[in-house]
Amino acid sequence: MCIYLIGTTEAYQLLKLPSFVKHYFEHSQEDPQLSLMAFIKMHYNETVDIDGDWQKDMQLPFKTHEDGTSLLPLGYFPPTHVTPLRAPVLIVSKPRIIPFHQFLFDLYSADIFQPPRHWVA
Structure with a gap:
């Protein structure tokens, strides 16, 4: 199931988490006050600026999207x-006869203040 999810969804991006941690430590060495x-x-939230570590930035999870997923089954069994x-x-059934009184239009059906009725079929 894991292989299928990694191959057909964006779950493969989670495999890039080690590069995320490594890149965070590189930035925290430059600026010790930098929080996670x-x-x-x-x-992820600011506009993309191409700087010296832009290649490393693009290796972070969920920064790029690849269209290499396939929804085909893994094999045929x-x-x-x-x-x-x-x-x-052939099933033959008798037609059902519906009494005429079931087709009569009730003039007071639009009135919501009515006592409960008991339906007899």
Whole structure:
């Protein structure tokens, strides 16, 4: 299931988490006051600026999207049991006769202040 999810969804981006941690430590060595939230805001919330570490920035998770996913099944497994086909069965039913009083229009049906009724079929 994991192989299928990684191959068909964006879950493969989670495999890039080590590069995220490594890049964060590189930035924290340059600026010890940099928090994790400031790092995330710098790389994911602000406009893209091409600087010296732009190549490393593009290796972070969820920065790029690849269209290499496939929704095809991993393999074809033939059925182990084949059910033989049978001739169709014709079902004949009698028509239902509906009494005329069920078709009568109730003039007071729009009035919401009515006592409860018991329906007799």
